[in-house]
Amino acid sequence: MALSRRPLGQLEAEVLAVVAVGGPISAADVVTRISGDPAYTTINTILFRLHEKNLVTRVREGRQFLYRVAVDEARLVAGRMHDHLRHASDSTSVLSRFVQALSPEEEQELRRILDRGGEVP
Template identity: 65%
Template sequence: MPRRPLGQLEAEVLAALAGAGGSASTAELVDRLDGAPAYTTVNTILHRLHEKRLVSRARVGRHYRYRLAVDESELVADRMRDHLRHASDPGTVLNRFARSLSVEEARKLREFLDRLGAGG
């Protein structure tokens, strides 16, 4: 069964979990997220991410600690490809994306593209 595209809050929770550098509780993730989402909302998102097998969890006392079960870079790249597939003009989207990159991000992208062009 193919995965549904991630919602914005799901993506933010995954990014916060990746930024935690290991496992984190719901309360710890609430503190890391912008906009002060409700504990119950974040807990529901984590439950859904667990059902999708994007996070794993281990019970510690009465609560769970969560950790990524997938590679964050693969998830983000999948979302970017999905957005490009749905764009009426992917070239313009890529142009705007490239123009929004910092100097360092552009340098890294250029290195990756050069390696791809060289067969690497």
């Protein structure tokens, strides 16, 4: 039976979400909160990479590190959206599809944000 693997970006996002809710948290504790029984070494590597990207901070406690999110969720998700858009061959089509997928309430909120020059009250 072959194991199904999550794309690294998805697992990275799951790890970051666990740290956001449970931080400060150790790699061992993150392992217990991620579905699919990931290896400790995998989670530890992801936490190390998140630290290198300045998405989490860490402090040593005994022989382990405790991790905490370094950026707020809105900034993190917006950054990912921007990265995806920047790498698209047709960013106009991507934006169009994104807007088409918005609920009427989300579209209204987007219009308000754009009218305010991107500022959120």
